[in-house]
Amino acid sequence: MGHEGAPPGPGGEKRSAQHEGAPVKAALLEALAAAVGPAQVLTEGDLSAWEVDWRKRYRGRALAVVRPATTAEVAAVLRACAAHGTAVVPQGGNTGLVGASVPDASGTQVLVSLARLNRVRAVDAANLTLTAEAGCVLQAVQEAAAAQDLLFPLSLAAEGSCTIGGNLATNAGGTQVLRYGNARELCLGLEVVTPAGEIWDGLAGLRKDNTGYALRDLYIGAEGTLGVITAATLKLCPQPAARMTALASCADLEAATRLLQLAHARLGPGLTGFEVMGDLALTLVARHFPQLRRPLAPDPAAPWTVLVEQSDSEGEAHARGLFEGLLEAALESGLIADAAVAESVAQSKAMWHLREAIPLAQAEEGANVKHDIALPVSRVAAFVAATDTLLQRAFPGVRLVNFGHLGDGNLHYNVQAPDGVAAADFLREHEHAVNTIVYDAVGRFGGSISAEHGIGALKRDELAARKSPVALALMRDIKRALDPDGRMNPGRVL
Amino acid sequence: MGHEGAPPGPGGEKRSAQHEGAPVKAALLEALAAAVGPAQVLTEGDLSAWEVDWRKRYRGRALAVVRPATTAEVAAVLRACAAHGTAVVPQGGNTGLVGASVPDASGTQVLVSLARLNRVRAVDAANLTLTAEAGCVLQAVQEAAAAQDLLFPLSLAAEGSCTIGGNLATNAGGTQVLRYGNARELCLGLEVVTPAGEIWDGLAGLRKDNTGYALRDLYIGAEGTLGVITAATLKLCPQPAARMTALASCADLEAATRLLQLAHARLGPGLTGFEVMGDLALTLVARHFPQLRRPLAPDPAAPWTVLVEQSDSEGEAHARGLFEGLLEAALESGLIADAAVAESVAQSKAMWHLREAIPLAQAEEGANVKHDIALPVSRVAAFVAATDTLLQRAFPGVRLVNFGHLGDGNLHYNVQAPDGVAAADFLREHEHAVNTIVYDAVGRFGGSISAEHGIGALKRDELAARKSPVALALMRDIKRALDPDGRMNPGRVL
Numbered sequence: 001m002g003h004e005g006a007p008p009g010p011g012g013e014k015r016s017a018q019h020e021g022a023p024v025k026a027a028l029l030e031a032l033a034a035a036v037g038p039a040q041v042l043t044e045g046d047l048s049a050w051e052v053d054w055r056k057r058y059r060g061r062a063l064a065v066v067r068p069a070t071t072a073e074v075a076a077v078l079r080a081c082a083a084h085g086t087a088v089v090p091q092g093g094n095t096g097l098v099g100a101s102v103p104d105a106s107g108t109q110v111l112v113s114l115a116r117l118n119r120v121r122a123v124d125a126a127n128l129t130l131t132a133e134a135g136c137v138l139q140a141v142q143e144a145a146a147a148q149d150l151l152f153p154l155s156l157a158a159e160g161s162c163t164i165g166g167n168l169a170t171n172a173g174g175t176q177v178l179r180y181g182n183a184r185e186l187c188l189g190l191e192v193v194t195p196a197g198e199i200w201d202g203l204a205g206l207r208k209d210n211t212g213y214a215l216r217d218l219y220i221g222a223e224g225t226l227g228v229i230t231a232a233t234l235k236l237c238p239q240p241a242a243r244m245t246a247l248a249s250c251a252d253l254e255a256a257t258r259l260l261q262l263a264h265a266r267l268g269p270g271l272t273g274f275e276v277m278g279d280l281a282l283t284l285v286a287r288h289f290p291q292l293r294r295p296l297a298p299d300p301a302a303p304w305t306v307l308v309e310q311s312d313s314e315g316e317a318h319a320r321g322l323f324e325g326l327l328e329a330a331l332e333s334g335l336i337a338d339a340a341v342a343e344s345v346a347q348s349k350a351m352w353h354l355r356e357a358i359p360l361a362q363a364e365e366g367a368n369v370k371h372d373i374a375l376p377v378s379r380v381a382a383f384v385a386a387t388d389t390l391l392q393r394a395f396p397g398v399r400l401v402n403f404g405h406l407g408d409g410n411l412h413y414n415v416q417a418p419d420g421v422a423a424a425d426f427l428r429e430h431e432h433a434v435n436t437i438v439y440d441a442v443g444r445f446g447g448s449i450s451a452e453h454g455i456g457a458l459k460r461d462e463l464a465a466r467k468s469p470v471a472l473a474l475m476r477d478i479k480r481a482l483d484p485d486g487r488m489n490p491g492r493v494l
Numbered sequence: 495m496g497h498e499g500a501p502p503g504p505g506g507e508k509r510s511a512q513h514e515g516a517p518v519k520a521a522l523l524e525a526l527a528a529a530v531g532p533a534q535v536l537t538e539g540d541l542s543a544w545e546v547d548w549r550k551r552y553r554g555r556a557l558a559v560v561r562p563a564t565t566a567e568v569a570a571v572l573r574a575c576a577a578h579g580t581a582v583v584p585q586g587g588n589t590g591l592v593g594a595s596v597p598d599a600s601g602t603q604v605l606v607s608l609a610r611l612n613r614v615r616a617v618d619a620a621n622l623t624l625t626a627e628a629g630c631v632l633q634a635v636q637e638a639a640a641a642q643d644l645l646f647p648l649s650l651a652a653e654g655s656c657t658i659g660g661n662l663a664t665n666a667g668g669t670q671v672l673r674y675g676n677a678r679e680l681c682l683g684l685e686v687v688t689p690a691g692e693i694w695d696g697l698a699g700l701r702k703d704n705t706g707y708a709l710r711d712l713y714i715g716a717e718g719t720l721g722v723i724t725a726a727t728l729k730l731c732p733q734p735a736a737r738m739t740a741l742a743s744c745a746d747l748e749a750a751t752r753l754l755q756l757a758h759a760r761l762g763p764g765l766t767g768f769e770v771m772g773d774l775a776l777t778l779v780a781r782h783f784p785q786l787r788r789p790l791a792p793d794p795a796a797p798w799t800v801l802v803e804q805s806d807s808e809g810e811a812h813a814r815g816l817f818e819g820l821l822e823a824a825l826e827s828g829l830i831a832d833a834a835v836a837e838s839v840a841q842s843k844a845m846w847h848l849r850e851a852i853p854l855a856q857a858e859e860g861a862n863v864k865h866d867i868a869l870p871v872s873r874v875a876a877f878v879a880a881t882d883t884l885l886q887r888a889f890p891g892v893r894l895v896n897f898g899h900l901g902d903g904n905l906h907y908n909v910q911a912p913d914g915v916a917a918a919d920f921l922r923e924h925e926h927a928v929n930t931i932v933y934d935a936v937g938r939f940g941g942s943i944s945a946e947h948g949i950g951a952l953k954r955d956e957l958a959a960r961k962s963p964v965a966l967a968l969m970r971d972i973k974r975a976l977d978p979d980g981r982m983n984p985g986r987v988l
Contacts, residue, residue, distance in 0.1 A: 126751060127870040127871045127872040128758070171704050173702045173704075177702060179763075185675070194968070199964065200968065201964075202965060204942065206868045206870065207671060207672065207871075207902035207903055208667045208671060208902050208903070209868055210664065210667075210946055210947065210949070211942055211949060211953075211961060212949060212957060213712060213715065213720075213968075213969045214711040214712055214716075215968055218707060218712060218972075220708065221704055222707055226707075238759050238762055240762065258620075261620055264622070264732050267807065268805075268806075269763035269764075270763075270807065311762075313759075313762025313763070374701065376618060376621040377620055378618050378621040379621075407701075409700060446698065448698065448704075449705060450704045451702035451704065452702050453704065455706060463706060467705060468694065468696070470688070471696060471709060474694065474709055474976065475707045477975040478707055478972065478975055479707075481972055482968065482971060493707075494706070
């Protein structure tokens with residue numbers, strides 16, 4: 001589905017051969033240079049760091065890459081683009097998975113990188129808030145909170161390079177959602193630059209604020225199509241005193257779901273992680289990363305492995321008592337066949353590493369059809385049973401690599417070519433049909449075709465085809481109201 | 495500020511003497527009767543239950559009170575109103591505090607009561623969700639959850655008569671927000687009827703769903719100005735195994751704020767309530783409700799009383815150990831002067847009753863200028879010190895009745911006439927000046943003029959004067975986009 005632009009040209013000469021006339025473009029570039037300084041308006045050389053997405057599925061070409069360092073500079077850039085009727089593509093860490101933050105191939109879009117807006121503006125420990133600029137790397141936000149012995153709980157694989165602005169623009173999920181919510185629930189206030197270049201300072205650090213429409217929530221998850229997030233006030237939590245991690249094996253997804261219910265009941269808000277991994281997912285990890293130890297031996301009678309994490313506000317001994325009590329009860333009642341509790345931080349990290357290695361192992365195994373779907377937790381097992389059957393019937397021998405955040409009903413339900421079939425051939429021939437089977441089933445089970453990755457360019461057509469027409473019409477009304485010229489990240493989401 | 499319409503007329507005759515011509519009105523009434531049945535279109539007799547707000551500050555007159563029983567009937571009503579260009583005022587339990595759910599005095603608005611949409615459609619225990627219609631009374635939702643040994647944590651004084659639709663339309667807060675969030679955070683999906691009478695079925699029970707703009711969040715807190723919420727899918731939690739409640743006395747609000755930090759650190763997510771009550775607030779309770787026992791004797795050296803609530807997922811003994819440890823540490827470090835722990839459910843209820851009796855005691859004492867404000871928790875003490883001084887300087891002897899949800903930074907900072915001054919006179923002469931002092935200070939301290947009650951008609955002018963012009967313009971753009979004829983609850987919010 002990736003659109004393929006011409007490879008990025010080497011210099012400015014080629015870049016001006018666009019549908020915009022050269023004098024108009026020169027005036028825009030001059031205005032941009034006036035806004036941010038000439039050194040921060042990039043038009044020449046290798047711009048692939050901004051123009052090619054992380055998965056290398058989208059290769060675009062920007063009219064210019066502009067790197068403002070302050071909110072005022074972002075506003076000046078957006079005013080310049082507004083004056084010239086130019087489209088704007090905001091970009092954070094460029095780690096997105098749906099092609100939402102690279103320019104298209106037209107060479108007419110200005111890419112606004114927020115990477116230089118990277119200050120933590122304030123930490124207010126007594127208010128449990130932190131205010132960070134959009135370009136702050138997620139890990140830097142986590143570290144700034146930890147320096148005050150506080151926790152910013154958003155956590156995902158790309159945390160070393162994704163930015164908080166991107167996290168909010170995509171309403172990022174990750175591994176702690178069942179306890180702390182998505183990025184949306186972790187944000188109290190935003191600063192946003194509108195398409196016209198006005199600054200909305202909505203950086204309140206308030207737990208309650210009922211003064212009109214939820215503008216904050218509208219920009220969160222809008223993928224840069226309504227405005228540019230430049231800063232956010234984020235919720236912090238007390239650091240847990242202790243964390244426990246375990247792997248447990250289950251006979252089926254129904255047992256895993258019942259284990260989740262038991263964990264909710266026994267650990268209450270102490271339950272902070274509940275991941276699931278199918279046997280094939282761990283088999284691929286073992287094949288491609290044999291150095292990673294698998295604490296539980298593969299057991300054909302218990303092919304599903306669950307990773308349970310508990311965070312405890314009291315301490316190690318209390319945590320261990322609760323955690324082992326949960327696992328013993330689960331063993332006794334037959335919900336799990338076996339369990340291994342991490343005895344050290346290193347062992348805990350190794351368990352998480354197994355989980356995080358799955359997408360990498362899949363990539364080593366060959367291209368596959370990825371799905372980031374959500375379902376009511378109560379329907380996950382039935383969905384997987386029904387959809388596995390449909391796919392096996394349509395594509396005998398197809399390999400279903402299934403893992404994800406069961407605690408949130410979020411599966412990465414990925415479809416890999418049968419053994420012996422070339423991955424590229426399978427994708428080329430069957431990707432569309434696979435998507436149709438999976439997304440049709442998602443619809444029947446009351447689920448979502450994008451749980452945490454967003455829509456971007458990748459799922460735009462699926463959204464148009466599958467979202468309720470009433471919802472789509474409302475979304476288009478909002479888009480028209482807040483971005484009347486359609487210049488904000490065009491071609492994404494809607 | 496309340497506008498005073500003529501008292502409701504006794505019959506249909508007077509009601510048709512409006513600016514709409516009688517034939518037009520007759521056609522609309524006919525269409526409404528076709529939509530819901532003639533018995534559910536009320537135009538005669540005493541309609542004050544719908545036309546007068548709970549505080550009796552707003553007295554309006556409806557063209558008709560319409561009582562649909564299903565979402566399809568709501569849609570038919572809204573289509574009829576759209577066809578006749580008629581304004582619609584949605585109403586739940588009519589317990590709001592800002593005049594957002596009664597018609598104006600024009601006699602041209604159709605009041606749509608959601609009270610008959612009162613079914614709990616489903617409880618999905620494994621998904622920790624419940625789907626309820628808008629007219630469900632909050633307490634009925636709590637009870638439906640409890641019947642499955644689950645908790646719906648939204649809790650507020652009006653829970654016996656307010657409805658979940660109204661709770662969502664106003665993004666209700668209450669006493670459990672510091673742990674569970676506002677109504678917004680407790681809602682996963684909505685069903686909404688648009689001004690044109692279309693039904694958006696967004697009733698997903700999904701923890702993650704990144705498929706476009708946050709329509710759900712836009713309708714939540716919009717006070718019926720964008721559409722009519724007809725049903726919602728709500729988040730449930732495990733029931734706590736035990737609850738502890740205590741009162742503690744503090745020398746000042748700074749000590750109370752430091753106690754809050756200590757409670758966060760020691761109880762983690764077990765901290766579910768943290769209320770504060772000023773000495774004068776409890777003095778008024780003692781004066782007007784002498785039968786209510788005050789467990790802590792008044793102490794001039796510690797005039798602030800805090801109510802702390804802990805919810806525990808393990809049990810009574812564990813809860814008590816943690817809770818008493820917190821209070822002992824606070825006593826030792828001098829954060830609190832004294833404390834009383836409830837030894838029974840009855841004692842716990844009595845403590846909450848003291849807190850809940852404050853507004854009633856204030857009403858007995860005489861009319862007062864009420865404020866529902868939010869501040870960063872870290873700035874509450876400084877705000878109160880500064881604003882108390884300003885008010886005392888402007889109105890010597892003025893009595894500041896201050897209480898609220900300190901855990902959320904939400905104060906009900908109410909201003910009562912000096913002893914010996916008639917309340918009505920004080921209000922008539924000084925309400926505006928008091929508001930100006932308080933709201934100016936709220937602005938300087940980064941706060942909100944409406945924490946949990948909303949804007950309605952009461953604070954519409956303040957909002958227009960005080961909200962950022964950029965935010966107001968964005969809100970007006972959204973209103974125009976989703977309600978182009980301005981027929982949804984006109985004169986409220988914007």
